[in-house]
Amino acid sequence: MDELAERYRANLELLEAARVRLQAAVDAGTADDAERRRLDTVKELLTPVTESASDAEGNVVSVQRPRQFLKVDVDGQGRAVEVLGDVQHAKNVAVLVPGMGNSLDTFRGQSDRGDLIRQESGPADTAVVVWLDYDSPRGVVQAASKDAALEGGPRLAEFLHELDGLKADGAEVTAVAHSYGTDVLGQALLDGGRAKRVVMTGSPGITKYVNEAADFVQPPTRLYVERAPGDYVAYSEWHGPDPATFPDAIRMATNDPIANDEAVSVHWHNEYYRPNSEALRNIGRVVSGKLNSITTTNTSRSAETKLVLGASWGGPLNAVAGAASKVYDGVVSLTKPSKESTRAAVDSGGAGSGSGVRATGVTRGRRPEGPRR
Numbered sequence: 001m002d003e004l005a006e007r008y009r010a011n012l013e014l015l016e017a018a019r020v021r022l023q024a025a026v027d028a029g030t031a032d033d034a035e036r037r038r039l040d041t042v043k044e045l046l047t048p049v050t051e052s053a054s055d056a057e058g059n060v061v062s063v064q065r066p067r068q069f070l071k072v073d074v075d076g077q078g079r080a081v082e083v084l085g086d087v088q089h090a091k092n093v094a095v096l097v098p099g100m101g102n103s104l105d106t107f108r109g110q111s112d113r114g115d116l117i118r119q120e121s122g123p124a125d126t127a128v129v130v131w132l133d134y135d136s137p138r139g140v141v142q143a144a145s146k147d148a149a150l151e152g153g154p155r156l157a158e159f160l161h162e163l164d165g166l167k168a169d170g171a172e173v174t175a176v177a178h179s180y181g182t183d184v185l186g187q188a189l190l191d192g193g194r195a196k197r198v199v200m201t202g203s204p205g206i207t208k209y210v211n212e213a214a215d216f217v218q219p220p221t222r223l224y225v226e227r228a229p230g231d232y233v234a235y236s237e238w239h240g241p242d243p244a245t246f247p248d249a250i251r252m253a254t255n256d257p258i259a260n261d262e263a264v265s266v267h268w269h270n271e272y273y274r275p276n277s278e279a280l281r282n283i284g285r286v287v288s289g290k291l292n293s294i295t296t297t298n299t300s301r302s303a304e305t306k307l308v309l310g311a312s313w314g315g316p317l318n319a320v321a322g323a324a325s326k327v328y329d330g331v332v333s334l335t336k337p338s339k340e341s342t343r344a345a346v347d348s349g350g351a352g353s354g355s356g357v358r359a360t361g362v363t364r365g366r367r368p369e370g371p372r373r
Contacts (some may be wrong), residue, residue, distance in 0.1 A: 002329035004166060016271075018042050018074040034233045041105045042074060043123060070129070077135055079106020081159070082112050085127035092121060092126045092174065093167050095195070097156065099179030100143040100201075102136040113273045117176065120284030131159060134184055137221050145237060146187075146207070153187025155299045160193040172196040174287045178272065178314045182206065183239055194195045199286050201226040201272040201279070204233050205240030224294070225288050226279055229304035230253040235314050236321035252286075253297040255277035 022039040025031035031039070048064040056062050071081040087093060094117055098110045107130070114130040121128075134152025137143035161329055163173060175195040177185040179202045186206035189198070203225070211222035227244035228232045234242050243297050244251050254271075256263040256278045264277040272279045280296060285293045301314030 007070055007296055008068045008083075011072045012046065012066055013055075014072055015042055015046050015069075015074070016138060017048060038074060038078070041078070045069075045072070045080070045104075059176045071127075071133060074104060074143055077138075078107070079131070079133050079135075080107050081105055081133050081156050082107075082111055082114070082126060082130045084111070084118050084130065085123065087127040087163075087166055089168055090126075090127035091125040091168070091171055092287050092289065093163065093171050094118070094121065094126065094162070094174045095160065096128060096130045096183050097177035097181035098130075098132055098136060099173065099177075099181040100137040101139070102132055103138075104132075107132060116273050116280060117273060117283060117287060119329070120280050121287040122284075124208065126287060127208060129163070131156065133159065135221065135253055137180055143204075144238065146183060149180070149183035149187045151186045156184055156188035157191040157193030160188065160195060171201040172289060174199060175294050176201075176283060177288070178202055179233055182243070185215055186210065190219075195221060197222055197224065197286050198227070199224045199283055200243050201283075202228070202231050202233050202269050203243045204236055204238045207240045209240070213243070214245045220276070223249040224282075225249045225251050226282065227251070227304075228266045228271060228279065229299070230266060231269045232317060233269045236304075237315050237318060238321055250294065251296055251298060252279070252282040253295040254282075255306065257295050257297070297351070 019039065019042045022031065022035055022042060025035055026039060039335065045067060048094075050062050051063050056211065069080060070083060070084040071079065073079040094114075095273050096114045096117060098113075098191070102110060110132060112132050114128040118126050118128045133155055135146070135148055137148050160173070160175070165174065173195045174197040175183065175185055175188075176199040179201075182200040182203035183206060185193075185198065185200070189195075198221060200223065206216060216221045223243065225243045225246070227242065234244060243249055254266040264272055264274055266272060266277045266279040271277070274280060282294050285291065301318060301332070302312040305312045305314035307315075
């Protein structure tokens with residue numbers, strides 16, 4: 001058994017042990033609601049998936065295989081890193097980074113989204129890794145902070161480096177992120193993570209100083225962005241300038257430029273991965289390297305949210321969110337210690353240090369930034 005297969009097997013054994021433990025608690029009547037819900041999740045993660053394959057005569061047949069986890073953690077919110085397809089032999093590999101509101105109990109939805117990307121990109125040549133190895137913000141209040149991205153970004157950067165040793169030589173990696181996941185991916189790229197191509201959908205911004213792709217995406221990597229009409233998260237620019245406005249990013253169309261809304265329409269914040277939509281087709285084109293087939297757009301917030309008499313709600317929302325973001329930054333800066341006070345405490349072996357040893361930290365490729373959110 002090779003190393004990758006062994007990792008898959010070990011994580012399935014971990015899930016089976018969790019299933020036995022949780023089932024025992026349910027049978028004993030000591031399990032709470034969260035444990036009962038987690039038991040259902042673990043059972044689902046252990047259920048084999050059905051795939052299409054070709055037999056010796058070339059006939060298409062249905063086969064079942066165990067799910068393939070590079071990592072799984074059933075405690076707390078839970079985390080998982082799942083491989084869809086054959087990452088060792090695929091020509092193209094996509095890494096999907098989910099946004100806020102995700103946990104192990106919602107992982108199935110992200111796995112389904114990863115499968116849609118794989119099918120659109122050509123399943124014979126594509127593997128997708130669904131990467132939920134960070135504590136996704138549970139709601140809007142937590143998502144207002146960049147703390148989860150600052151914690152998860154370096155871990156994603158490390159995984160992108162690790163992926164180089166798992167994939168086939170010459171296989172091209174595309175990192176795909178949605179919503180808050182774009183913050184995590186942006187931080188990973190600032191921390192030295194690399195991918196051949198980067199796709200961001202519905203981004204609230206990367207950070208305040210990032211206003212063009214060159215600020216965080218190193219050549220020859222290209223940034224591809226989607227912002228659907230009515231995407232209030234992207235309009236807010238809560239974490240920084242909207243990547244869809246970057247002069248050196250390629251902004252892809254989310255609706256068919258010919259059929260327009262007569263085809264599968266994509267609007268608001270959560271429709272980028274709808275089957276048969278132009279938004280999903282463009283993501284598939286990037287992952288499969290069919291870059292000449294990408295369709296683009298340059299519509300403005302005002303045009304995307306136009307109301308009667310020429311009024312628009314996109315611009316006003318952006319202005320209100322910008323003002324609220326500045327207030328939030330000010331409050332955060334008051335509740336966090338200054339660099340000077342932190343340095344003084346470290347230099348003097350301050351309270352809780354336990355010794356007079358001076359602590360140091362190292363970050364890779366990260367630029368100085370303002371108050372964290």
